[in-house]
Amino acid sequence: MNRFKDAEHLLRVVAVFAVGILIFVVLRAFLVPRSFGEYGHYRGNAITEMAGQPLAFAGNESCETCHTDVVAVKTGGKHAGVHCEACHGALGKHADDPGTVQPPKLDTAVLCVRCHGVNGARPKDFPQVVAAEHSAGLSCETCHQPHNPMKGLGAKP
Amino acid sequence: MKITRRQLLILLPATAVAWDSILAGTPETSPNYKLTEHWWGMLVDISKCIGCGNCVRACSTENDVPEGYFRTWVERYHVSDYDLADPVVDSPDGGMNGFPPIPERGGKNFFVPKMCNHCADSPCTQVCPVGATFITPDGVVLVDKKYCIGCRYCIQACPYGCRFLNPKTQTAEKCTLCYHRITKGLTTACCEACPTGARQLADLKNPNDPIHAFLRTHTVQVLKPYMATGAKLFYNDLDGSVR
Numbered sequence: 255m256n257r258f259k260d261a262e263h264l265l266r267v268v269a270v271f272a273v274g275i276l277i278f279v280v281l282r283a284f285l286v287p288r289s290f291g292e293y294g295h296y297r298g299n300a301i302t303e304m305a306g307q308p309l310a311f312a313g314n315e316s317c318e319t320c321h322t323d324v325v326a327v328k329t330g331g332k333h334a335g336v337h338c339e340a341c342h343g344a345l346g347k348h349a350d351d352p353g354t355v356q357p358p359k360l361d362t363a364v365l366c367v368r369c370h371g372v373n374g375a376r377p378k379d380f381p382q383v384v385a386a387e388h389s390a391g392l393s394c395e396t397c398h399q400p401h402n403p404m405k406g407l408g409a410k411p
Numbered sequence: 412m413k414i415t416r417r418q419l420l421i422l423l424p425a426t427a428v429a430w431d432s433i434l435a436g437t438p439e440t441s442p443n444y445k446l447t448e449h450w451w452g453m454l455v456d457i458s459k460c461i462g463c464g465n466c467v468r469a470c471s472t473e474n475d476v477p478e479g480y481f482r483t484w485v486e487r488y489h490v491s492d493y494d495l496a497d498p499v500v501d502s503p504d505g506g507m508n509g510f511p512p513i514p515e516r517g518g519k520n521f522f523v524p525k526m527c528n529h530c531a532d533s534p535c536t537q538v539c540p541v542g543a544t545f546i547t548p549d550g551v552v553l554v555d556k557k558y559c560i561g562c563r564y565c566i567q568a569c570p571y572g573c574r575f576l577n578p579k580t581q582t583a584e585k586c587t588l589c590y591h592r593i594t595k596g597l598t599t600a601c602c603e604a605c606p607t608g609a610r611q612l613a614d615l616k617n618p619n620d621p622i623h624a625f626l627r628t629h630t631v632q633v634l635k636p637y638m639a640t641g642a643k644l645f646y647n648d649l650d651g652s653v654r
Contacts, residue, residue, distance in 0.1 A: 296545035300555035307591035310473040375520035
């Protein structure tokens with residue numbers, strides 16, 4: 255009996271710990287998002303939030319559903335595999351609302367050279383020109399139809 | 412301001428309801444997409460890259476990447492005939508505005524597009540102290556910007572230098588493999604804009620994906636394989652000098 259003379263002190267410490275743990279458990283239940291741990295040590299809802307980001311590029315398929323005439327021109331040509339938005343830029347807004355949002359006019363003097371200007375690090379078999387020498391100041395589309403650049407021009411000189 | 416007991420009793424349940432809706436998060440956006448049926452990666456064919464910078468611009472447009480920072484970028488390599496271990500690399504503005512022509516200098520010259528490798532055993536996710544960065548069940552490494560505390564551990568941990576701290580939000584940011592696009596059946600913005608097909612999105616769990624035939628028939632490598640990161644950015648025609 256003598257050994258537990260001060261048991262009251264111990265009980266008080268135990269009570270403080272018990273209350274502390276209870277507060278921790280209650281707070282934790284409130285503060286940890288419900289989806290945390292759904293797939294791993296992270297918030298599962300973060301995945302769906304990421305997937306909800308709006309699109310800027312419409313994607314080639316949605317271009318081709320309307321612009322079948324351009325698809326026909328591109329078919330069989332050198333640019334058949336080039337997606338529309340590679341040159342025309344991101345047009346998700348145009349695809350959503352083709353009536354009011356019109357794509358900007360393009361400048362072939364900038365666009366063509368971006369890929370076909372001479373650069374020593376480009377693959378050797380990729381067609382490259384020094385624009386000033388190649389066209390003598392004429393714009394690219396004087397000879398080349400951008401959607402099918404070698405059409406009607408025969409073999410490369 | 413003084414709050415009476417009555418006001419407090421009214422406020423407490425209201426706060427609880429508000430907090431509850433925050434915890435619940437946003438609803439599912441792509442109901443037909445199953446996380447367990449995909450395992451995403453990407454194929455980069457260096458022999459096809461022309462260094463036009465379309466991918467860098469497309470990524471910037473699609474993901475609203477802050478100016479001067481890049482989730483993907485293109486490097487130009489020059490490997491002299493006599494100094495294979497010490498390549499000269501440049502990447503002006505991440506290749507966003509193309510590469511200025513350089514005088515003929517011999518050696519081997521080529522472009523290397525770079526981005527997050529979406530590693531299966533990613534060092535960046537392992538160091539995050541708060542569970543803000545993670546790999547999804549379909550193999551994409553993402554950052555939860557609501558959870559990120561901006562400690563920069565992950566930026567240091569990435570062996571490929573693919574992360575940065577967004578100066579506006581002060582949270583870590585990186586390539587999401589256009590998660591909002593691939594979950595809707597679209598390809599990534601960089602693949603969409605690549606004129607030569609040098610970048611190809613690959614679903615390694617889809618048996619019909621052309622990636623499988625490509626991996627079988629080509630000498631494909633990943634960057635820094637000795638780091639054992641399980642990188643899923645596969646490079647075809649990768650030169651040994653690429654770091």
